[in-house]
Amino acid sequence: MASTRTSTFVLPGDRLDPASLPSHPTLPLKLGPGLRHIPPNTITPTVAGQLCTDKRKNAVWVEFNGGRYIPTTGDLVIATIQNSAVDIFYASVSDYAPKATLPQLSFEGATKKTRPQLSFGALVYARVTHANKHMDPELECVSQSTGKSEGLGPLTGGMVFDISLGMARRLMLPKPVEQGALVILDELGGQGVAFEIAVGRNGKVWVNSNSVKGTIAIGRAIQETDEKALKIEEQRKLAKKVAREI
Amino acid sequence: MPREVEPSVNERQFFEKALAENLRLDGRAFDQFRDLELSFGDEFGVADVRLGKTRIHTNISAEVTTPYPDKPFDGLFTITTELSPMTSPHYETSRPSDPEILLSRILEKNLRRSQALDTESLCLIAGHKVWSVRADVHILSHDGNLIDASCISVLAALQHFRKPDTSSEGENVTVYTLEERDPVPLSLLHFPYCVTFSFYPSTVEEGETVILLDSTLLEEQLREGSATIGINKDGELCQIAKLGGISVDAVAFLGCVQVALARVKEISTFVIKRLAEDAKKRDKGDLMAELRAENDR
Numbered sequence: 430m431a432s433t434r435t436s437t438f439v440l441p442g443d444r445l446d447p448a449s450l451p452s453h454p455t456l457p458l459k460l461g462p463g464l465r466h467i468p469p470n471t472i473t474p475t476v477a478g479q480l481c482t483d484k485r486k487n488a489v490w491v492e493f494n495g496g497r498y499i500p501t502t503g504d505l506v507i508a509t510i511q512n513s514a515v516d517i518f519y520a521s522v523s524d525y526a527p528k529a530t531l532p533q534l535s536f537e538g539a540t541k542k543t544r545p546q547l548s549f550g551a552l553v554y555a556r557v558t559h560a561n562k563h564m565d566p567e568l569e570c571v572s573q574s575t576g577k578s579e580g581l582g583p584l585t586g587g588m589v590f591d592i593s594l595g596m597a598r599r600l601m602l603p604k605p606v607e608q609g610a611l612v613i614l615d616e617l618g619g620q621g622v623a624f625e626i627a628v629g630r631n632g633k634v635w636v637n638s639n640s641v642k643g644t645i646a647i648g649r650a651i652q653e654t655d656e657k658a659l660k661i662e663e664q665r666k667l668a669k670k671v672a673r674e675i
Numbered sequence: 676m677p678r679e680v681e682p683s684v685n686e687r688q689f690f691e692k693a694l695a696e697n698l699r700l701d702g703r704a705f706d707q708f709r710d711l712e713l714s715f716g717d718e719f720g721v722a723d724v725r726l727g728k729t730r731i732h733t734n735i736s737a738e739v740t741t742p743y744p745d746k747p748f749d750g751l752f753t754i755t756t757e758l759s760p761m762t763s764p765h766y767e768t769s770r771p772s773d774p775e776i777l778l779s780r781i782l783e784k785n786l787r788r789s790q791a792l793d794t795e796s797l798c799l800i801a802g803h804k805v806w807s808v809r810a811d812v813h814i815l816s817h818d819g820n821l822i823d824a825s826c827i828s829v830l831a832a833l834q835h836f837r838k839p840d841t842s843s844e845g846e847n848v849t850v851y852t853l854e855e856r857d858p859v860p861l862s863l864l865h866f867p868y869c870v871t872f873s874f875y876p877s878t879v880e881e882g883e884t885v886i887l888l889d890s891t892l893l894e895e896q897l898r899e900g901s902a903t904i905g906i907n908k909d910g911e912l913c914q915i916a917k918l919g920g921i922s923v924d925a926v927a928f929l930g931c932v933q934v935a936l937a938r939v940k941e942i943s944t945f946v947i948k949r950l951a952e953d954a955k956k957r958d959k960g961d962l963m964a965e966l967r968a969e970n971d972r
């Protein structure tokens with residue numbers, strides 16, 4: 430990956446050094462989260478965080494550990510069903526925010542007759558299909574192109590744990606070890622601990638294993654890695670301790 | 676007003692399964708408190724208590740007022756609590772919610788009616804001038820067990836507070852500033868701390884109850900009943916509040932009181948230790964050390 434985490438720490442309203450932005454002969458510059466373009470040619474951060482750039486995609490964004498999740502198209506989230514209408518479920522993606530809609534037919538193999546019956550409080554792993562400022566977000570539990578669930582759908586059993594949004598992003602990186610300095614899951618797997626996990630970008634992680642004790646230990650290990658910002662070595666030590674306890 | 680966020684089905688089921696296996700979600704024992712942290716502010720009477728992720732800030736202030744006509748010898752002591760939207764977005768500022776009323780009533784019962792603060796010592800001139808001591812409890816973060824945490828916070832702040840020294844000549848009262856005379860501590864008669872128990876019907880044995888101490892927000896949302904016991908470290912029971920919920924076996928309840936006493940002893944030792952540390956930090960030595968002009972560099 431060409432993405433680089435610079436050591437530049439930016440504050441809202443800072444003047445960005447043009448040299449810190451990527452330049453590409455043909456592609457237009459893409460602004461990611463936390464940056465704002467003020468015409469004609471000023472780019473300022475709107476949040477405090479680390480400035481990241483991707484030369485190949487000609488993109489620049491600010492990596493920050495914000496508190497509230499704002500839905501973005503394509504994100505995988507863990508949503509809680511609140512109520513159901515004629516052909517849609519209303520699901521909560523982040524607390525005290527407008528409910529997202531989830532069509533009852535957007536599950537794998539769902540037809541008018543065989544659609545899932547989800548009651549209040551059920552959890553689903555879903556993808557955000559529409560998200561913008563002025564409308565409620567929309568979710569789906571099936572891939573539009575293949576018609577398969579691809580891991581999405583209702584989550585039964587297990588337990589959800591709250592994590593920070595930054596941690597959720599780190600867990601979902603394509604290579605968490607190299608890019609996010611996160612080895613806890615790999616180490617736990619390496620120690621022979623069997624578990625299922627689903628990470629929601631809305632700061633939730635669902636863990637299931639064959640014992641209650643194991644699920645609690647894994648969930649708490651992830652939370653501890655997040656809250657105490659554990660280094661790679663400390664994560665290895667923690668994983669060993671957890672594996673011994675289970 | 677948005678509705679309170681309720682736990683999902685998975686969380687409910689998992690919590691039940693965990694209780695059946697004698698496990699808590701944060702790995703604590705059933706009768707274990709979360710890590711208690713207590714720090715004091717730069718001014719007297721400011722205490723900040725952290726119990727896990729619950730955080731409570733208490734500020735004590737005192738002013739001279741006239742007493743109530745029916746109690747001319749008693750000073751005033753008021754506790755104000757407010758659950759603001761900062762605590763959780765479903766609390767409103769305009770209308771007190773049920774948990775807020777419960778919290779303030781239990782604190783009132785535990786601290787005011789048990790005469791923890793000797794209000795007669797606040798009297799300056801009978802019928803005319805008394806000290807009015809006010810405790811403002813600010814709940815900064817809510818992760819369960821607000822009652823115990825606020826009680827620790829108020830009692831720690833009261834012990835830390837110093838009121839300005841006064842002298843009276845006939846009808847005239849002089850209030851000295853902190854520079855003129857050392858302020859005096861409040862006269863506290865005893866320290867009744869609260870311990871809250873949460874009850875859950877046992878799924879393993881019919882008719883048994885599982886009892887948890889210092890519940891988190893999730894545990895509080897899922898509990899079927901609770902009881903708050905106010906007790907001081909000498910074992911004097913000040914109040915018991917069990918407001919509805921499932922019935923608890925009398926012997927088990929007596930056991931709760933014993934557990935409460937043990938916890939309160941730990942809490943009061945901790946608070947006294949922290950107060951001593953703070954006093955040591957404030958103590959600059961004798962008068963000469965205080966008047967010294969040169970700084971540490």
